[in-house]
Amino acid sequence: MSFREKSAWINLAVLLAVFGIYFGALVTGRVRHGLESLHLLLWCVGGFVVLQAALTAAAAMTTPGDGRGPLDERERLIQMQSESLGYRVLVWLVLGLFVPIHFGHSALDMANFGLLGLVIAGLVVAVAQIVMFRRGA
Amino acid sequence: MGLPIANQIRRLRFEQGEMTQSELAEKIGMTRQTVAAIEAGKYSPSLEAAFRIAHVFGASLDEVFQWTAEREG
Numbered sequence: 001m002s003f004r005e006k007s008a009w010i011n012l013a014v015l016l017a018v019f020g021i022y023f024g025a026l027v028t029g030r031v032r033h034g035l036e037s038l039h040l041l042l043w044c045v046g047g048f049v050v051l052q053a054a055l056t057a058a059a060a061m062t063t064p065g066d067g068r069g070p071l072d073e074r075e076r077l078i079q080m081q082s083e084s085l086g087y088r089v090l091v092w093l094v095l096g097l098f099v100p101i102h103f104g105h106s107a108l109d110m111a112n113f114g115l116l117g118l119v120i121a122g123l124v125v126a127v128a129q130i131v132m133f134r135r136g137a
Numbered sequence: 138m139g140l141p142i143a144n145q146i147r148r149l150r151f152e153q154g155e156m157t158q159s160e161l162a163e164k165i166g167m168t169r170q171t172v173a174a175i176e177a178g179k180y181s182p183s184l185e186a187a188f189r190i191a192h193v194f195g196a197s198l199d200e201v202f203q204w205t206a207e208r209e210g
Binding site (some may be wrong): 001002007011069072073074075133135136 | 166167168169171173174177178180182183186200
């Protein structure tokens with residue numbers, strides 16, 4: 001498995017784990033909206049950065065040298081196509097924000113919906129990259 | 138539905154002293170996985186990459202790659 005593919009798997013796993021914890025706590029009511037949820041979010045973002053960095057470093061150490069250089073043409077194409085797809089998903093999700101606005105959700109709820117949209121777009125990018133890398137395997 | 142371009146990369150690698158995919162990848166500035174995808178007909182390289190591959194083998198472009206129109210669509 002190439003370093004780029006490992007990176008995509010790491011992105012997918014860390015996004016699911018970290019933001020699964022955050023949104024799971026919100027939805028189940030384990031953390032109340034407001035300052036408590038903001039503290040949890042800050043911990044999650046910090047955890048995301050640390051976990052991503054640690055796993056990416058581990059992936060780099062376990063990948064042969066030829067997979068850690070600059071992106072080659074196929075990797076650039078996969079990156080471009082996956083990010084284009086993620087952008088289109090994000091645009092539709094942002095447009096979808098008019099739905100909770102219509103139902104009178106609070107500003108904090110809207111911020112969380114926006115964050116959820118970003119996470120979903122990130123997941124789409126990661127999954128698209130994994131599928132495209134696997135197709136060439 | 139395969140790509141319409143076949144190639145002789147695997148045969149040429151073995152004729153060049155059993156060159157590995159990694160060795161070929163290093164010579165043309167790509168990853169081993171990309172070379173594997175090209176060899177398996179799952180990715181069509183750019184024109185520049187195709188020329189680089191042919192240059193490594195000391196072969197012409199159409200000795201390495203062949204257009205097979207019947208595979209298209």
